[in-house]
Structure formats: structure tokens, C-alpha cells
Amino acid sequence: MTSPVAVVTGAAGQDGSYLVERLVHDGYAVHAVARSADRAALLSADDVTIHEVDLTEHERLSGLILDLRPDEIYNLGGLSSVAHSWQEPIAAAEVSGVAPIVLLEAALRLQHQSGRPVRVLQASSAEIFGEPSEVPQTELTPIRPVSPYGAAKALAHHAVHVFRGRGLHASSVILYNHESPRRPTTFVTRKITAAVAAIATSGSGTLALGNLDAARDWGWAPDYVDAMVRAVRHGTAGDYVIATGTAHTVREFVAAAFGHVGVADWHEHVTIDPAFVRPADPSILVGDASKARADLGWRPSKDFRDLVCAMVDHDLALLRAR
Numbered sequence: 001m002t003s004p005v006a007v008v009t010g011a012a013g014q015d016g017s018y019l020v021e022r023l024v025h026d027g028y029a030v031h032a033v034a035r036s037a038d039r040a041a042l043l044s045a046d047d048v049t050i051h052e053v054d055l056t057e058h059e060r061l062s063g064l065i066l067d068l069r070p071d072e073i074y075n076l077g078g079l080s081s082v083a084h085s086w087q088e089p090i091a092a093a094e095v096s097g098v099a100p101i102v103l104l105e106a107a108l109r110l111q112h113q114s115g116r117p118v119r120v121l122q123a124s125s126a127e128i129f130g131e132p133s134e135v136p137q138t139e140l141t142p143i144r145p146v147s148p149y150g151a152a153k154a155l156a157h158h159a160v161h162v163f164r165g166r167g168l169h170a171s172s173v174i175l176y177n178h179e180s181p182r183r184p185t186t187f188v189t190r191k192i193t194a195a196v197a198a199i200a201t202s203g204s205g206t207l208a209l210g211n212l213d214a215a216r217d218w219g220w221a222p223d224y225v226d227a228m229v230r231a232v233r234h235g236t237a238g239d240y241v242i243a244t245g246t247a248h249t250v251r252e253f254v255a256a257a258f259g260h261v262g263v264a265d266w267h268e269h270v271t272i273d274p275a276f277v278r279p280a281d282p283s284i285l286v287g288d289a290s291k292a293r294a295d296l297g298w299r300p301s302k303d304f305r306d307l308v309c310a311m312v313d314h315d316l317a318l319l320r321a322r
């Protein structure tokens with residue numbers, strides 16, 4: 001029997017790297033699409049073929065799908081930083097809004113040409129809810145983004161519905177914040193855990209942050225990748241909120257991280273820098289994943305404290321290894 005074929009965009013990122021590992025483990029021939037082959041080369045394994053394609057290259061992207069004839073397409077590519085989308089709103093729209101439509105269109109063409117099903121997974125985001133009209137959010141919460149990132153993701157989310165209506169098994173996982181030691185320090189969790197590890201190791205230092213009051217629903221990234229695989233393998237396509245159901249503020253994350261290394265009075269190490277405050281920032285994003293639990297059998301494996309401790313311990317070990 002030949003291996004199933006999967007195309008993964010954004011393969012060099014946090015989620016992409018976990019997903020590629022998972023699919024290789026499951027026996028897939030994996031085609032990893034990344035903007036830079038150098039970063040993608042970090043992906044292990046002989047079963048991974050790397051394609052250096054920018055998501056703005058529509059014809060190359062579409063041609064790749066028609067040439068590779070995948071069974072499954074996972075679209076994790078795009079701009080992952082909400083903060084950065086304020087500096088580059090047009091780029092955000094192109095890579096996180098338009099490129100998914102290019103992939104959906106190519107998938108449908110391939111399905112028609114080959115006469116066999118092609119399944120598509122769109123990594124959607126809690127940012128589509130903007131300042132949400134209800135807490136917690138579900139698949140039915142109104143979509144009204146407040147950031148360029150959220151607006152681009154909302155376009156892709158709606159496009160998934162359009163193509164599902166045309167007969168494609170296209171699913172959207174509405175991902176809440178999900179973290180791991182593979183997160184870059186441009187995201188608040190890793191920025192905090194890397195700084196806390198450095199301060200604990202050296203005994204001094206400061207951490208400059210923006211909005212400490214924002215409440216987010218933080219989960220463990222490999223669990224969110226597992227949800228993607230489950231959504232693709234499910235009999236029918238759908239939308240699924242993927243979240244732990246519990247929100248904590250950035251302040252609580254800071255306190256938990258410092259608490260883990262035995263620093264109770266963390267305030268003296270933290271400053272507020274307006275440069276890290278966004279023009280608009282949802283006050284609370286927390287998801288109700290009941291549908292994913294019921295339909296996909298999905299559940300998170302780590303709670304907030306497990307997550308904070310795992311990330312701080314990883315950063316402490318990195319410093320010790322130096």
C-alpha cells in the first residue's frame with residue numbers, strides 16, 4: 001500500500017514542526033512548505049520533502065498542490081504574530097487571508113481532476129472573535145475581529161465554509177493560544193519564561209511587557225496539532241473551537257512563572273513598555289471546546305500550571321546547558 005500524502009504549509013513554525021513529526025510517525029509522505037528552506041531543514045526525517053515556496057506565490061502554490069496530488073492539506077502558514085500584523089496589515093491579508101483561498105481552490109480542482117477526495121485543514125484563530133460578544137466563545141460566536149490578523153483569519157474562515165459548500169472536506173480549527181518551548185520569544189509566554197529563567201539563573205534582570213490585564217486561554221501546542229489531525233480524519237468536515245476552557249491574565253502567567261523559580265516578589269523585575277501595547281487587544285479570549293470533545297474525542301493534556309512549569313524548566317535547562 002502506498003503512504004498517504006500530506007502537504008503542510010507553515011511547516012517550519014511551532015505547530016508545523018509538531019504536525020510534520022506526527023504525520024511522519026503516522027506513516028505519511030509529508031511535503032513541508034516553508035518560506036525558508038533553511039528553517040525547514042530543521043525538520044528531521046527522510047520522509048519529509050521540503051518545498052521553499054512563499055504563500056504570496058499563488059501560481060506556484062496552486063501548481064504544487066496539483067503536482068503533488070495530496071490526500072490532505074494542512075494550512076498552518078501565514079503571519080503568526082497578531083502584534084506584527086499591525087505593522088504589515090496588507091501582508092497579513094495576503095498570507096493569512098488570500099493564500100488559504102488559493103489552497104482551497106487548488107484542492108477542489110484536484111478533487112475534480114482526480115475523482116478522489118482531498119481533505120483540507122485551516123488553522124483558524126480565536127482572534128476572529130475580536131472583543132467577543134460572549135464568554136466563553138463557541139463555533140457560533142459572532143465573528144468580528146479587531147486586528148488585521150483577525151480580519152485575515154476571518155476571511156479564510158469564511159472561505160472554508162464556501163468551499164465546504166462546494167463539496168470539499170474542509171475543516172477549520174479555531175485555535176486559542178497554544179504554547180511550547182518551540183514558541184519564539186516574540187510571543188508573551190516564551191518571552192516571560194525565557195526572562196524568568198535568565199533572572200533566576202543570574203539573580204538580576206528585568207522583563208518589559210505590555211498589557212498585563214489581557215486574559216487568554218493557553219494550551220499545549222502538541223494537543224492542538226492532535227486536534228487538527230482528528231478534524232481531518234473525522235467523517236464530516238466542520239468548525240471546532242480548540243481551547244482548554246480556562247483563562248488567565250498575562251499577570252497571572254508572570255506570577256506563576258516567577259513562582260515556579262521561587263521568586264514571590266516579581267514586581268521589581270517587571271516594567272511596562274507602551275511599545276508592547278497594541279492598538280486593540282481583546283480583553284478576554286476563552287473557548288468552549290465541547291464540540292471537539294464530543295465529536296473528535298479531543299481533550300487537552302496539560303493545564304495552565306503544567307504548561308508554565310514545562311516552559312520555564314525548558315528555559316532553565318537551556319541556560320544550564322550553555
Ligand SMILES: C[C@H]1O[C@H](OP(=O)(O)OP(=O)(O)OC[C@H]2O[C@@H](n3cnc4c(=O)[nH]c(N)nc43)[C@H](O)[C@@H]2O)[C@@H](O)[C@@H](O)C1=O
Nearest residue numbers: 080082125126176177186187188189209210211214276281
Ligand atoms: C489566538 C492567537 O494566539 C497568539 O496570538 P497572541 O494572543 O497575540 O499571542 P501573544 O503571545 O503575542 O500575546 C498574548 C497576549 O499577551 C499580551 N502581551 C502583553 N505584553 C506582551 C509582550 O510583551 N509581548 C507580546 N507578544 N504580547 C504581550 C498581548 O497584548 C496579548 O493580549 C498566536 O498564536 C496567534 O497566531 C493566534 O492566533
